Amino acid sequence: MSVEVLDGATIFNFVEDKEAFEGSVHDRFARLDTDHDGVLSYAEMVRELQSLRIFETHFGIDVKTDPHEIAIAYRALFGRFDRDSNGAVDLEEFKAETKQMMLAMANGLGFLPIQMVLEEDSFLKKAVEWESAKIAGAAA
Template sequence: MSVEVLDGATIVSFVEDEEAFNEMLKEFQSLRVFETHFGIDVKRDPDELAHVYDSLFVKFDHDANGAVDLEEFRKETKQMMLAMANGLGFLPVQMVLEEDSFLKKAVQREAIKMDA
């Protein structure tokens, strides 16, 4: 983990970089966010887990065909990240970021651009 400074523009720039965003999506798809707590498997209430996944599925399945395709996943993920950027605004904030998190990747991408 590391402490980084970022603002909404960092996230927007990352989302607008199609190559970087699509690479992050591949990694994001494989996460098991609800089954782990800081990387340790935990037992969740099956009904609670089903409810969370059902509500996410409805939100992501735009064409209501019973499946979430890559483009639907991409659009919803992009919307969530832009909402996060909007919430941060233009004022820089310090955040503790995990090394492989999408926010850390956004900060690293911005640092590379500034060095160039």
């Protein structure tokens, strides 16, 4: 984890850079597709959601959450990605929903910089790294 400064523009510009964004999405998809069948099953997606622990913590403090409620939330999130409701998420579905979520975060953050603690391999961290590389390239 690291503390980074970012704003909505950082995320928006990263998503709009088709090569950078799609490369990151493809890499994440390939890591999640553990059986290498070209689609993400519910089980493969749930492993990722569980690793994020978004429902088990509240401001970094572990809280007791009803497992049934967590399962309902995971199913709903999987449903957002599985746009054709065939029980699997292909790369295009994964890319489309990831893009939609990233743009929603950009919109929610607005254009005032904030500090955030980011996971090393998160899409937000990739956006910050992309922006830093752009700035370094422009300065060179």
